[in-house]
Amino acid sequence: MSEKRLGMLIDLGVCIGCNACTVACKQENEPPLTKFNTWVESWDAETEDGRVTRANLPKLCNHCENPACVSVCPTGASYQAEDGTVQIDQDKCIGCKYCMAACPYGVRYMVEESGDVSKCTFCHHRTTEGLLPACVSTCVTTSRMFGDLNDPDSDISKKLAEAGDKAKGLMEDLGMEPRVYYIGLDETLAAKPVSAVHKGGNVIAPYEGRQ
Amino acid sequence: MLDPTLANGVVTPTAEGINWVPIKPATNGAFYSAIAQILIRDNTFDADAMAFPSHEAALAGGYGGHTNATYLVITDESHPNYRKLMRAADAGLEVPPADPEATTQPTYYVVIDAATGEPALHTTAAKGDLFFEGEVNGVKVRTGFSMLRDSVNERTIDEYAEITGIPASEIERMGKEFGSHGHKVSVQAAAASTASVVGFDTPAGRELLKAMMGTNQMTGGSFPAGQAPVTEGKGACYDLTTIAGKPDVSNKNAVMISRGSKAWEKTDEYKSRVAAGEKDPKPMLPWYTNAPQSDAQAIMSIVNKYPYQCKILMTWMCNVIQATPGAMRDEVIEKLKDTSVLPLHIVCDIVVGEMAQYADYIVPDVTQYESFGLPTVSMIGGFGTTVRWEAKTPETTKLADDRYVCWETFLIDVAKACELPGWGENAIPDVNGTMHPFNDSYDYYLKAVANLAYAVEPVEDITADEAHIQGLDELPKNWKKAVTDEEWPKVLKVLSRGGRYWGMDYKRGADGRFKGLKAKEAYVYNEKRALMTNPYSGKRLSPTLNYNEQMFADLSLMTDHYSADEYPFLCSEHKPKFRSVTMLANSPIMRDIAAHNYIEMNEEDAAELGIKDGDMVRAITPRGDVTEGEAMVRAGQVKGAFAVAFGYGHINYGAQDVEIDGKVTKGDPAIAAGTRIHMMVDPVVAEHGGLGIIADNDASSPGRCGGMFKIEKA
Ligand code: SF4
Numbered sequence: 001m002s003e004k005r006l007g008m009l010i011d012l013g014v015c016i017g018c019n020a021c022t023v024a025c026k027q028e029n030e031p032p033l034t035k036f037n038t039w040v041e042s043w044d045a046e047t048e049d050g051r052v053t054r055a056n057l058p059k060l061c062n063h064c065e066n067p068a069c070v071s072v073c074p075t076g077a078s079y080q081a082e083d084g085t086v087q088i089d090q091d092k093c094i095g096c097k098y099c100m101a102a103c104p105y106g107v108r109y110m111v112e113e114s115g116d117v118s119k120c121t122f123c124h125h126r127t128t129e130g131l132l133p134a135c136v137s138t139c140v141t142t143s144r145m146f147g148d149l150n151d152p153d154s155d156i157s158k159k160l161a162e163a164g165d166k167a168k169g170l171m172e173d174l175g176m177e178p179r180v181y182y183i184g185l186d187e188t189l190a191a192k193p194v195s196a197v198h199k200g201g202n203v204i205a206p207y208e209g210r211q
Numbered sequence: 212m213l214d215p216t217l218a219n220g221v222v223t224p225t226a227e228g229i230n231w232v233p234i235k236p237a238t239n240g241a242f243y244s245a246i247a248q249i250l251i252r253d254n255t256f257d258a259d260a261m262a263f264p265s266h267e268a269a270l271a272g273g274y275g276g277h278t279n280a281t282y283l284v285i286t287d288e289s290h291p292n293y294r295k296l297m298r299a300a301d302a303g304l305e306v307p308p309a310d311p312e313a314t315t316q317p318t319y320y321v322v323i324d325a326a327t328g329e330p331a332l333h334t335t336a337a338k339g340d341l342f343f344e345g346e347v348n349g350v351k352v353r354t355g356f357s358m359l360r361d362s363v364n365e366r367t368i369d370e371y372a373e374i375t376g377i378p379a380s381e382i383e384r385m386g387k388e389f390g391s392h393g394h395k396v397s398v399q400a401a402a403a404s405t406a407s408v409v410g411f412d413t414p415a416g417r418e419l420l421k422a423m424m425g426t427n428q429m430t431g432g433s434f435p436a437g438q439a440p441v442t443e444g445k446g447a448c449y450d451l452t453t454i455a456g457k458p459d460v461s462n463k464n465a466v467m468i469s470r471g472s473k474a475w476e477k478t479d480e481y482k483s484r485v486a487a488g489e490k491d492p493k494p495m496l497p498w499y500t501n502a503p504q505s506d507a508q509a510i511m512s513i514v515n516k517y518p519y520q521c522k523i524l525m526t527w528m529c530n531v532i533q534a535t536p537g538a539m540r541d542e543v544i545e546k547l548k549d550t551s552v553l554p555l556h557i558v559c560d561i562v563v564g565e566m567a568q569y570a571d572y573i574v575p576d577v578t579q580y581e582s583f584g585l586p587t588v589s590m591i592g593g594f595g596t597t598v599r600w601e602a603k604t605p606e607t608t609k610l611a612d613d614r615y616v617c618w619e620t621f622l623i624d625v626a627k628a629c630e631l632p633g634w635g636e637n638a639i640p641d642v643n644g645t646m647h648p649f650n651d652s653y654d655y656y657l658k659a660v661a662n663l664a665y666a667v668e669p670v671e672d673i674t675a676d677e678a679h680i681q682g683l684d685e686l687p688k689n690w691k692k693a694v695t696d697e698e699w700p701k702v703l704k705v706l707s708r709g710g711r712y713w714g715m716d717y718k719r720g721a722d723g724r725f726k727g728l729k730a731k732e733a734y735v736y737n738e739k740r741a742l743m744t745n746p747y748s749g750k751r752l753s754p755t756l757n758y759n760e761q762m763f764a765d766l767s768l769m770t771d772h773y774s775a776d777e778y779p780f781l782c783s784e785h786k787p788k789f790r791s792v793t794m795l796a797n798s799p800i801m802r803d804i805a806a807h808n809y810i811e812m813n814e815e816d817a818a819e820l821g822i823k824d825g826d827m828v829r830a831i832t833p834r835g836d837v838t839e840g841e842a843m844v845r846a847g848q849v850k851g852a853f854a855v856a857f858g859y860g861h862i863n864y865g866a867q868d869v870e871i872d873g874k875v876t877k878g879d880p881a882i883a884a885g886t887r888i889h890m891m892v893d894p895v896v897a898e899h900g901g902l903g904i905i906a907d908n909d910a911s912s913p914g915r916c917g918g919m920f921k922i923e924k925a
């Protein structure tokens with residue numbers, strides 16, 4: 001195991017779905033129009049006591065510890081870097097899209113112009129210069145936290161330790177060992193969806209009514 | 212959180228201790244009345260706080276605010292001062308001798324002193340009797356509080372539940388909770404979904420509830436926010452507000468084009484029409500006795516050429532027709548284009564939106580990153596001001612004298628050409644009375660920054676190192692000349708920190724109150740409203756809080772004109788997440804994140820109408836205005852109303868094809884995507900020959916929410 005292991009922690013209790021992170025990422029990384037390295041999904045969610053709330057779930061590449069995208073890549077373009085993050089070497093990418101099919105989180109996309117596959121890099125170009133990823137440094141409520149998971153004194157490690165089993169990754173049962181953690185994920189997903197799911201302000205799953 | 216629409220925000224599945232309670236638009240008066248009724252019924256309101264008749268009495272009692280709840284109101288209809296608060300003279304009470312030095316003398320109101328049971332000046336009683344009804348000096352009177360008790364009891368909790376859409380049990384729960392924390396409670400309410408034709412009930416109710424629990428200026432209660440040192444006024448270094456020889460224009464000698472702060476019967480028009488023999492003349496557009504200025508009303512006055520013609524219209528970074536519900540319609544646009552209606556129209560903006568589209572001249576402005584501002588954020592708790600400064604070289608044209616074209620440059624040059632006082636040489640006095648020039652925006656804003664730098668305790672000088680690291684040693688020459696050599700390193704220090712803020716301790720007194728306590732009176736009885744008569748019907752609104760149904764300009768109920776069965780829906784507008792009020796539709800990133808907005812509908816309403824999520828639907832007013840858009844069917848929308856995020860549905864702003872000298876430039880329909888509410892105009896104003904928006908009859912602000920609609924599949 002490398003010495004450093006970068007990861008992210010998102011506290012859903014204070015994510016207000018403002019999408020400032022989405023905009024900051026768009027400006028920083030310039031993914032093509034219609035593509036997003038990070039985005040926020042929002043929907044109306046009815047909790048057990050019958051009250052309606054608004055769920056917000058920021059998404060991005062989970063920089064998995066056991067990433068399917070890396071193991072299926074035939075050229076080694078997708079790889080795990082020293083700091084534990086999952087990166088793509090564009091020079092080696094042949095655009096076969098295996099990784100896109102393998103990633104269960106749907107965070108990879110094809111850049112039509114170049115034929116390469118792309119995704120969130122955890123702002124590798126910033127973190128190597130000692131800066132935070134753009135989405136983290138812009139987050140208006142400090143819902144997003146970032147740092148070295150291997151350093152027990154880092155803010156993120158301390159917050160994770162404090163959260164205990166309240167902090168979870170998405171679809172952990174798939175065995176990818178995602179390194180983006182969410183506080184409050186279970187409650188958020190347990191609440192009954194009572195509207196369309198929006199990605200930013202666009203519908204990605206229309207509301208079919210109460211099932 | 213009461214809101215017609217569940218916005219993204221803190222009400223998430225995991226946030227504890229905060230609930231969304233759906234409320235129908237334009238019914239806030241009913242909700243506040245219900246809570247006040249419960250507080251009175253259960254006797255959980257703070258009777259001490261309500262009974263302090265003066266600031267001094269409240270202070271002595273350990274509180275930060277007083278009310279006029281105990282002031283006596285003359286209820287004798289034959290009395291010349293009927294509906295007014297009783298004055299000392301009405302009660303035959305002696306008043307202290309007038310202070311010969313003072314420019315204004317205090318008004319002495321009358322209360323029943325709780326200690327003696329006798330009439331007394333409000334300044335002498337420690338507490339007044341809240342409930343008195345009877346005679347004083349032979350005049351029939353009662354307290355404002357007793358009138359409030361009646362007005363909030365006009366309806367039952369069940370009726371308020373029916374009106375607001377909030378279950379009675381939920382209202383009871385909130386009423387109990389609000390009354391159970393002493394003065395450590397508060398109410399926040401403003402803007403958007405509270406703005407309706409009965410919008411005045413919102414601030415009125417909010418202030419009443421704050422006062423009923425004695426929360427004003429108390430730590431943990433309604434603690435004052437948004438204080439800052441003087442920057443753009445008479446500051447520590449410069450006086451940026453006094454202008455020697457400024458023309459004396461005020462409400463006393465001039466009339467606001469928006470028809471505010473003037474009773475119809477006090478207008479020259481009324482007087483001359485009566486003098487000409489007309490009986491009971493009516494105005495073409497309403498006058499608002501107690502309203503402040505209003506851009507929405509001003510634009511309607513301009514297109515109606517009433518009460519007078521606007522010869523020159525200048526707007527800066529605002530899109531009044533888009534922001535005024537019901538104003539972006541052909542009849543208004545045709546008038547704006549007509550030079551016989553509006554001879555000269557100058558717009559200063561960074562984009563060509565709907566307003567600029569019809570201007571004669573467009574002066575390019577700079578963005579927020581290319582300009583200065585010292586905004587005091589009203590919601591922040593501490594004390595201080597942020598400084599926004601020209602962090603980037605402006606993109607606009609650079610003039611020969613090194614200034615950039617922008618609003619300030621334009622104002623300065625026009626003012627100088629017109630030889631107005633307060634601009635050019637010898638314009639701005641410092642604290643010693645020495646005059647300084649005002650030739651560019653730096654001359655003004657950097658002096659405001661100097662005021663901030665020297666406020667309370669002057670800041671340290673910036674060190675050379677720090678100035679260098681931040682590039683502040685490379686600022687253009689015309690910045691430094693705006694202040695003295697001594698001020699400059701302190702100005703830079705403030706710029707380097709983006710402003711100055713003091714901690715909460717600066718404001719919190721050890722006694723649990725605001726350190727800067729100032730007299731804070733809450734109106735239980737609103738005398739100004741009591742005396743206001745409607746220009747069309749002569750009717751009056753309640754001087755104490757109650758629920759008002761939606762009304763038109765003559766205070767007739769909307770439902771007297773149009774069928775509530777046929778038009779059962781209300782609407783509300785809310786701030787968009789992915790647009791500003793009028794801008795950002797030109798941003799490909801924002802359009803990528805949200806292509807358009809929706810007509811947000813409650814799931815049960817939609818099911819009844821056979822509407823599915825994603826269907827195109829139309830909301831239609833009784834006057835035929837049509838709002839068309841894609842339905843978002845959701846549980847997070849109150850039943851009986853639909854909602855629309857504003858900032859969408861552009862007709863210009865690059866959405867349209869433009870033909871100049873025969874050359875057509877194609878517009879981008881993506882900029883036009885989405886919808887905006889097409890609100891009906893006021894049918895009563897139409898009867899009097901005017902084109903008027905539906906509006907709040909107190910504040911004159913537009914009826915943004917509420918209205919009457921039917922909804923159908925498109
Ligand atoms: S989220 Fe998908 S793309 Fe990212 S590391 Fe995991 S498997 Fe690979």
Ligand code: SF4
Binds near residue numbers: 014022
């Ligand atoms: S910026 Fe922060 S609060 Fe806003 S949506 Fe992103 S994660 Fe949530």
